[in-house]
Amino acid sequence: MTEHPISFERPQPGVDPADPRGALLRTPAPAPASPSGALPAQARAGETPSTPETAVPSGTGGTGGTGGGQSGTDSEHSQPAVAEPDTHRPRPAPEGIPSQPGTEGERPPVLGGGERRSGQGLPPGQPTPMRRDGDRLRFVGAATRRIARGIDLDEIVMGLCRATVPTFSDAILVYLRDPLPVGDERPTGPLLLRLRRTDRIPAERDTDGGFAPALQPEPSELETVGNELCEVRPGSALAEVLRGVRPVFTDAPAARAALPELLGEGGEFTVPDGQRAILAPLRGRRRVIGAALFLRRPERIAFEADDLLVAAQLATHSALGIDKAVLYGREAYIADELQRTMLPENLPRPTGVRLASRYLPAAETARVGGDWYDAIPLPGSRVALVVGDVMGHSMTSAAIMGQLRTTAQTLAGLDLPPQEVLHHLDEQAQRLGSDRMATCLYAVYDPVSHRITIANAGHPPPILLHLGGRAEVLRVPPGAPIGVGGVDFEAVELDAPAGGTLLLYTDGLVESRLRDVWTGIEQLREKLAATAQLTGPDHPPPLEALCDEVLDMLGPGDRDDDIALLAARFDGIAPSDVAYWFLEPEDAAPGRARRLARRALSRWGMEDLSDSVELLVSEVVTNAVRYASRPVTLRLLRTDVLRCEVGDDVPQLPRLRQARATDEGGRGLYLVNKLARRWGATRLSTGKVVWFELNRT
Numbered sequence: 001m002t003e004h005p006i007s008f009e010r011p012q013p014g015v016d017p018a019d020p021r022g023a024l025l026r027t028p029a030p031a032p033a034s035p036s037g038a039l040p041a042q043a044r045a046g047e048t049p050s051t052p053e054t055a056v057p058s059g060t061g062g063t064g065g066t067g068g069g070q071s072g073t074d075s076e077h078s079q080p081a082v083a084e085p086d087t088h089r090p091r092p093a094p095e096g097i098p099s100q101p102g103t104e105g106e107r108p109p110v111l112g113g114g115e116r117r118s119g120q121g122l123p124p125g126q127p128t129p130m131r132r133d134g135d136r137l138r139f140v141g142a143a144t145r146r147i148a149r150g151i152d153l154d155e156i157v158m159g160l161c162r163a164t165v166p167t168f169s170d171a172i173l174v175y176l177r178d179p180l181p182v183g184d185e186r187p188t189g190p191l192l193l194r195l196r197r198t199d200r201i202p203a204e205r206d207t208d209g210g211f212a213p214a215l216q217p218e219p220s221e222l223e224t225v226g227n228e229l230c231e232v233r234p235g236s237a238l239a240e241v242l243r244g245v246r247p248v249f250t251d252a253p254a255a256r257a258a259l260p261e262l263l264g265e266g267g268e269f270t271v272p273d274g275q276r277a278i279l280a281p282l283r284g285r286r287r288v289i290g291a292a293l294f295l296r297r298p299e300r301i302a303f304e305a306d307d308l309l310v311a312a313q314l315a316t317h318s319a320l321g322i323d324k325a326v327l328y329g330r331e332a333y334i335a336d337e338l339q340r341t342m343l344p345e346n347l348p349r350p351t352g353v354r355l356a357s358r359y360l361p362a363a364e365t366a367r368v369g370g371d372w373y374d375a376i377p378l379p380g381s382r383v384a385l386v387v388g389d390v391m392g393h394s395m396t397s398a399a400i401m402g403q404l405r406t407t408a409q410t411l412a413g414l415d416l417p418p419q420e421v422l423h424h425l426d427e428q429a430q431r432l433g434s435d436r437m438a439t440c441l442y443a444v445y446d447p448v449s450h451r452i453t454i455a456n457a458g459h460p461p462p463i464l465l466h467l468g469g470r471a472e473v474l475r476v477p478p479g480a481p482i483g484v485g486g487v488d489f490e491a492v493e494l495d496a497p498a499g500g501t502l503l504l505y506t507d508g509l510v511e512s513r514l515r516d517v518w519t520g521i522e523q524l525r526e527k528l529a530a531t532a533q534l535t536g537p538d539h540p541p542p543l544e545a546l547c548d549e550v551l552d553m554l555g556p557g558d559r560d561d562d563i564a565l566l567a568a569r570f571d572g573i574a575p576s577d578v579a580y581w582f583l584e585p586e587d588a589a590p591g592r593a594r595r596l597a598r599r600a601l602s603r604w605g606m607e608d609l610s611d612s613v614e615l616l617v618s619e620v621v622t623n624a625v626r627y628a629s630r631p632v633t634l635r636l637l638r639t640d641v642l643r644c645e646v647g648d649d650v651p652q653l654p655r656l657r658q659a660r661a662t663d664e665g666g667r668g669l670y671l672v673n674k675l676a677r678r679w680g681a682t683r684l685s686t687g688k689v690v691w692f693e694l695n696r697t
Contacts, residue, residue, distance in 0.1 A: 136306060136307075136309075136310055139167060139168065139310065140310055140313045140314070142163070143160075143163035143164065143168075143313075143314055143317075144313065144314075144317045146159045146162065146163045147159040147160055147163060147314075147317050147318055147321055148317065148321060150321060150325065151325065151328070152325050152328075152329060153180075153322060153325045153326065153329065155325075156318060156321040156322055156325055157174050157176075157196055157197045157318070157322070158197065159318075160172070160174065160292070160314060160318045161174065161197055161198075161199035162199070163314070164199075164294065164314060165199045165200060165201060166201045168294065168307075168310065168314075169278075169294040169295055169296055170200060170201050170295055170296050170297045170300060171198070171199065171200035171201065171294075171295040172198065172199050172200075172292060172293065172294055172295070173195060173197075173198050173292070173293040173295075174195070174196045174197045174198070174282075174290065174291075174292050174318075175193040175194065175195055175196065175230075175262070175290045175291045175292070175293075176193065176194060176196045176282070176289060176290035176322070177191065177192065177193060177194075177288075177289050177290055178192045178193070178194035178229070180289060180322070180326050181287065181289070181326075182326050182327060182330045190231050190232070190233075191231065191232040191239075192229060192230070192231055192232070193229070193230050193231075193232060193262070193290060193291065194228065194229050195228050195229070196290070200295075201297075230261060230262055230263075230264070232261070233261075236258070236261055237254055237255075237257035237258040237261065238258035238261040238262055240254060240258070241254055241255055241258045241279060241281065242281045242288045242291060243288070244281070245281050245283050245288070246281075246308075246312065247278050247279065247280035247281070247308045247311040247312050247315060248278070248279055248308075249275045249277070249278060249279075249303065249308070250271055250277035250278070250279055250293075251273065251274060251275055251277075255279050258279065259271060259279075262279075262291065262293070271295065272295065272296065272297065272298045273298070274302050275302040275303045275304070276295065276296040276297070276298065276300070276302050276303060277293060277294065277295050277296070277303075278293070278294040278303055278307065278308065278311045279291060279292075279293055280292045280293075280294065280311040280312065280314070280315040281315065282315050282318060282319040282322070283315070283316070283319050284319045284320065284322065284323040285320070285323055289319055289322060289323070290319070290322075292311075292314070292315055292318070294311055331395075334395070335394075335395045335398055336361065338395060338398045338399065338402070339361075339369070339370075339398040339401070340359075342372065342398065342401060342402035342405060343359060343372055343373070344357075344373075344374055344375070347375050348375055348376075348377050348383070350375070350377045350381065350382075350383040350447075351381040351447060351573065351637065351639045351640075351643065352381060352445075352447025352448075352570070352571050352572050352573045352639065353383055353445055353447060353568050353569065353570055353571060354543055354568070354569040354571060355375050355543075355566070355567070355568055355569075356543035356544050356546070356547050356566075356567045356569075357373055357375075357547070357564075357565060357566050357567070358547045358550075358551060358563070358564075358565040359371070359373070359562070359563065359564050359565070360508075360551065360562060360563040361562050362393060362508070362560060362561050362562040369389075369390070369392075369393050369397055369398070369508075369561060369562035370388075370389060370390025370391070370392065370393075370397035370398055370400060370401035370438065371387075371388070371389045371390075371401070371506045371508065371561075371562045371563065371564035372386075372387070372388050372389075372390075372401050372404075372405050372564060373386065373387045373388075373504065373564045373565070373566040374386040374387075374405060374408065374409065375566065375568075376408075376409055376412040376413075378412060378415060378444065378682070379415060379645070379647075379682040379684060379689040379691070380446070380448070380635075380645065380689065381446075381447055381448065381573065381637060381643065381645075382444055382445060382446045382447070383444070383445050383447075383568075384412045384418075384442065384443070384444050385442075385443045385444075385445065385502070385504060385566060385568055386405075386408055386412075386440065386441070386442050386443075386566075387440070387441050387459070387504040387505065387506060387564055387566050388401070388404060388405070388408075388438055388439060388440035388441070388459070388482075388506075388564075389438060389439050389440075389459070389506040389507060389508075389564070390404065390436075390437070390438040391437045391438060391439075391481075393561075393562075400429075400432060400436055400438070401438075403428070403432065404425060404428065404429065404438060404440070404482070407424070407425055407428045408421060408425060408440075408442070411424050411425070413682065413683070414683065414684075414685065415682065415683070415684045415685055416685060417453070417455075417491060418442040418443065418444055418453055418454065418455035418489075418491045419455045419488075419489040419490060419491040421442050421455070422440060422442055422455050422456075422457045422479070422482065422489040423488075423489055425438075425440060425457070425482050426457070426482045426483060426484070426485060426487065426489075427485075429482045429483035430483060430485050435483075436483050437481050437482065437483040437484070438457075438481060438482045438483060439457055439458040439459040439460075439481050439482065439507075440456075440457045440458075440459055440482055441454065441455075441456050441457070441459040441460075441462065441476075441504060442454070442455050442456075442457075443455075443462070443502070443504070445496055445502075445568065445570065446496075447570070447571070447572045447573045448572075448573050448578055448637075450495065450496050450497065450498065450570070450572050451493055451494070451495065451496055452493070452494055452495075452496040452502070452570075453491050453492070453493045453494075454474065454476050454491065454492055454493075454494065455476075455477075455479070455489050455490065455491040455492075456476045456477055456478055456479045456489075457479045457480065457481055457482045457489060458478060458479055458480055458481035458482070459479075459506075459507075460505065460506070460507055460510060460517060460521060461473050461474055461475070461476050461478075461521070462474050462476070462502055462503060462504050462505075463502075463503045463521075463524060463525055463528060464500055464501070464502055464503075465500060465501040465502075465503065465528045465529070465532055465540070466497065466499075466500050467497065467498075467499035467500060467537070467538070467540055468537045469529055469532035469533050469537055470529065471525045471526075471528040471529040471532070472525070473521060473525055474494060475492075476492055477489075477490040477492065496570045496572070497570065498570055498571060498572040499540050499569075499570065499571075500540075500569075500570045501528075501540060501541075501543070501546065501567060501568065501569050501570070502567070502568045502570065503524075503528065503550070503565070503566075503567050504565070504566040504567075504568075505524070505550075505563070505564065505565050505566070506561070506562070506563055506564045506565075507561065508560070508561030508562050508563040508564075509524065509550070509551075509554070509563045509565060510523070510524055511561070512560055512561075513560060523553060524550065524553065527549065527550060527553050528546075528550070531546060531549045531550075540569065543567050543569055546567060547565055547567055550565065551563070551565070573637060573639060577604075577637065577638040577639065578635065578636070578637055578638075579596070579600040579635065579636040580633070580634070580635045580636075581593075581596050581633070581634045581635075582631040582632070582633060582634075583621065583625070583631060583632045583633070583634055584631055584632075585624075585625040585628040585629065585630070585631065585632055585648075586625065587625075589621055589625045589632060590617075590618045590621045590622045590625070591618075593617050593618065593621040593634055594614040594617060594618050596634065597610075597613050597614055597617050597634075597636060597644075598610050598613075598614060600636050601613060601636075604638050606638075606642065606696065609642060609694055609696070612675055612694060613642070613644065613694065615671065615675070616644065616671065616672050616675060616676060616692055616694075617634070617644060617646070619668035619669075619671055619672060620644070620646045620668065620672065620690050620692070621634065621646055622668065623654060623668055623669075623690075624646050624647075624648040624650075624690070625648075627648070627650045627652075628648040628649055628650055628687075629649060630648070630649045632646060632647065632648050633645070633646065633647040633648075634646055635647075638696075640696070641677065641693045641694065641695060641696060642693065642694045642695075642696055643691060643692075643693045644691060644692055644693075644694075645689055645690075645691040646689070646690050646691070647684070647687060647688065647689045647690075648687050648688065649686060649687040650687055650688060651683055651684075651687055651688055652688070653681045653683060653688055654669055654681055654690060655669075656669045656670065656673055657669075657670075658670070672692050675694075676692035676693060676694060677692075677693045677694055677695050678692065678693045679691065679692035679693070680692075
């Protein structure tokens with residue numbers, strides 16, 4: 001919506017155009033009285049102000065005379081002066097605004113002679129009131145548009161202040177409930193009003209161009225107005241004024257009694273006398289949420305009765321805008337917290353791989369999305385890397401993302417192949433609804449074999465950065481998005497060389513209104529290659545710095561979607577750090593397992609751990625061969641810790657229990673729990689794996 005300049009918004013000649021507060025309507029020096037007794041000409045915004053030397057008497061062709069033709073005073077643009085007889089043509093009052101005195105027939109006398117309407121008798125350079133209903137309507141229209149532009153609480157309150165000062169008042173104080181109620185919730189505790197914002201005309205104004213500064217009392221009374229926090233007691237004068245909802249002049253008895261409660265003790269004495277202050281309650285949809293106090297300096301013309309209607313419009317639009325802003329802020333906060341709590345707080349530290357991640361929400365207009373990432377440790381020191389994107393931007397998208405992520409974690413715990421995981425995710429999405437669509441990429445990295453298995457469901461392909469600085473887009477079958485149904489997913493197994501970095505991301509990183517997805521993928525590949533060149537061919541770039549460099553490729557138009565980024569550095573486990581055996585399920589298996597473990601520890605120079613390892617290996621292998629029907633596997637891994645894994649074909653997981661004094665067994669896992677650094681058991685599609693870790697020192 002385009003805002004056209006209106007009479008009270010145009011700068012006056014001689015006012016600094018850089019002044020952010022806008023120009024004031026000022027009264028020029030009074031012109032000599034014309035012989036006919038008409039009111040002196042008064043300049044309006046956009047017109048050349050009359051001076052004592054150039055004033056044109058009303059009825060002789062002046063454009064600003066109040067007693068002349070209406071063509072000069074009603075138009076927003078200067079018109080050629082045309083002499084008209086000194087007759088008054090009635091103009092209809094706009095709907096909703098009562099006619100001002102004197103709009104029909106002969107103008108009745110007003111307080112103080114003609115000074116109140118015309119500004120005659122005021123010091124030169126003083127603000128003048130809006131003299132017509134049309135001025136007020138145009139002001140209210142421009143002010144409400146400015147208030148409506150705000151999307152959050154601070155913007156709306158600032159819009160109210162900037163729209164009213166200095167055009168409507170010299171100062172404003174805005175009080176809001178603390179805390180502000182949200183929606184239908186009922187406030188608890190006493191009603192507290194906190195001073196949210198104040199605004200006033202600067203004490204010193206530019207005098208260049210012939211405009212004198214506004215006269216002030218010494219010291220400035222408006223500088224001391226305002227109490228930071230006040231409590232509205234039930235039955236008090238302030239409570240009655242707020243309950244009345246309508247704006248009132250502060251010279252009314254009820255409002256005058258409410259000022260000490262609002263402004264603090266002695267605050268009512270700083271408010272100018274007469275109709276120079278308006279107290280306007282701010283009422284939202286269901287309750288009063290604050291109050292606004294409009295003030296004019298003593299030397300300025302007082303408010304009129306029609307100004308109460310203006311204050312009521314300003315208060316109503318501001319209160320409704322504040323209500324919407326509070327609701328929007330609460331919904332955005334809930335959605336953002338919902339999404340962030342569904343993302344992993346900390347990434348795991350699996351053996352043989354280092355991880356880093358980033359998440360950036362979308363722009364404020366599309367704040368909540370369904371992007372997620374995850375890293376799930378798997379049996380055998382493997383790790384599952386997941387990244388996905390639920391279509392849409394809403395709280396529903398964030399909720400679906402949480403359900404799909406939970407489902408993926410459960411399926412990963414079953415050690416299913418990647419293509420089977422995507423198949424079950426597709427079934428889950430269809431159960432959630434026919435329009436629940438998402439893309440997902442699921443990869444499993446094995447640091448022992450240095451291989452990675454990847455399955456894709458309509459997601460952008462990952463990029464592998466090699467140690468030498470070469471970046472390649474991996475060729476994986478694109479697949480169909482999750483939720484389509486009836487689609488088979490295909491997995492591919494690729495090399496994962498030590499020192500390489502795999503980058504998984506969502507389409508918000510590579511796609512925007514300014515570029516298509518494949519252009520963005522190519523730019524990302526070039527960015528990774530250029531970053532790797534900075535560290536040389538023998539040293540991969542640090543993961544955290546690499547993620548920051550990747551996000552730097554985003555431009556100003558690239559925040560239409562949220563972004564999830566997961567980077568994995570493949571360190572792998574060297575073959576010399578792995579010992580692997582098959583044990584037949586027989587009674588001699590525990591003794592053989594102890595001997596094999598002792599030899600491996602002696603080869604690695606870790607003889608000090610032999611006693612503990614032999615004891616724990618013997619207990620775990622004994623439990624395995626008791627029920628197994630196929631060979632039992634035993635594997636030792638030497639990394640920053642010593643890890644032992646025992647696998648069998650029995651799906652039932654062992655359970656830690658407290659053995660009684662008469663029991664002959666049941667103490668094996670109790671010993672493992674006491675001596676091991678960590679231990680656990682994971683169910684596989686072919687059985688289970690029981691593992692434990694010991695510190696190397």
